[in-house]
Amino acid sequence: MDNDDILAEFRAAEALLEGHFILSSGLRSPRYLQCARVLADPARASRLASELVSRLPKEIRDSIDIVVSPAMGGVIVGHEMGRALGVEALFVERPEGVFELRRGFRLKPGQRVLMMEDVVTTGLSSREAIAAIEAAGGKVVAAGALVDRSNGSVELGVPFFPLIRLEVPTYAADALPPELAAIPAIKPGSRKEAA
Structure with missing residues (x-):
């Protein structure tokens, strides 16, 4: 699969949305990837996870004992990664x-x-999940995500392997471009504490 094939999976699932979105980080964006929609089809979820597993360096892939994901968004993709790797999730x-x-x-x-996520923007949830995993005795050897929206800036403290990197602009709520400010904001994600 190349990037066009991966984006075709998101488009086929109507998972690439346009509008004014409040991300879980609190940042705003004109585009939102609703990974829950792309993962709703088990065959599609399996294809995407298998593709990501095939891209992991062999030494990392062979070292993974278990997959742990942050709820809610990472649960399905984490399960599919566990299946593709042949380990518990x-x-x-x-x-x-x-x-x-x-x-x-x-x-x-x-x-x-x-540690497996659906989407990484600032890396906050990922870093929090890694800290919890390490507090529970695990050793995080790598992080993965279906989508890296960080524009290449995220630092998780472990090797990071996204299936696809998308350059999607994000803005602070008080620094919106006029065309975005003119559209009502919606919060499609699952994290209520950020607004």
């Missing part, structure tokens, strides 16, 4: 605003983890 969630393992999920001390 867990998730961290924030019942009190901070990521933690729950539901009886445990990591063995030193267990090598791929």
